[in-house]
Amino acid sequence: MTVMVAFLFYDSPTALVLFPLILIGNGIRFVAKKIEERHGRIQIEFKEMLRSIAESLAAGYSVENAFTEAEQSLTDLFGEASVLRGDIHYLNNKVQMGEPVERQFMYLVKKYPLDEIRTFGELFLFCKKMGGDYTKNMKRLALRIDEGIAVKEEILGQIAEKQLELNIMSVVPFGIIFYMRITAGGFMDPLYGSAGGAALMSVCLCLYGGSMLLGRQMIRSSMEV
Numbered sequence: 001m002t003v004m005v006a007f008l009f010y011d012s013p014t015a016l017v018l019f020p021l022i023l024i025g026n027g028i029r030f031v032a033k034k035i036e037e038r039h040g041r042i043q044i045e046f047k048e049m050l051r052s053i054a055e056s057l058a059a060g061y062s063v064e065n066a067f068t069e070a071e072q073s074l075t076d077l078f079g080e081a082s083v084l085r086g087d088i089h090y091l092n093n094k095v096q097m098g099e100p101v102e103r104q105f106m107y108l109v110k111k112y113p114l115d116e117i118r119t120f121g122e123l124f125l126f127c128k129k130m131g132g133d134y135t136k137n138m139k140r141l142a143l144r145i146d147e148g149i150a151v152k153e154e155i156l157g158q159i160a161e162k163q164l165e166l167n168i169m170s171v172v173p174f175g176i177i178f179y180m181r182i183t184a185g186g187f188m189d190p191l192y193g194s195a196g197g198a199a200l201m202s203v204c205l206c207l208y209g210g211s212m213l214l215g216r217q218m219i220r221s222s223m224e225v
Contacts, residue, residue, distance in 0.1 A: 046149070063135060
């Protein structure tokens with residue numbers, strides 16, 4: 001990317017000094033993308049865990065046994081690559097030692113900063129304190145949050161389409177400049193080899209980078225909503 005910027009915007013190897021800035025910027029993007037992918041994976045596993053819990057409760061299992069079945073379900077669906085399986089295994093071991101399952105679940109709330117997990121944990125404690133038909137309330141809670149996650153996944157699918165469009169649009173300016181360099185090099189010559197041309201191209205590069213940041217921020221805001 002640095003070579004492309006140096007060639008298309010400045011036509012000078014001196015512009016390769018931008019490499020550290022571009023490296024840092026792409027590094028930040030890479031880390032953010034990996035975090036988003038991990039959160040997405042956790043959300044998928046959590047949804048399957050809730051479905052397993054709801055099915056177990058509907059079959060007459062206790063809440064504690066429902067979490068044991070959920071651990072097995074995560075193992076069957078995701079194997080050793082499961083993110084949540086180890087945490088649910090730890091929870092079940094603590095429950096077997098006499099720890100309340102609803103309090104042990106708060107360990108997941110603290111470890112994974114996802115709204116669905118936090119909401120489930122808080123309402124889990126509330127259902128336990130309220131008493132009544134505890135198992136029935138837990139089943140309703142699991143199904144409701146599962147439905148909410150399904151709706152969120154549909155929204156994320158639509159947002160992914162916008163992200164793809166933005167990625168395609170981000171390549172267009174480079175393609176236009178490259179096309180003009182090849183087909184109308186003389187027209188582009190005044191932009192290279194002079195302080196004024198370098199300043200103008202720098203402004204264009206900054207506008208390009210700013211527009212990309214703005215587009216990604218708009219998409220990120222849509223995800224938060």
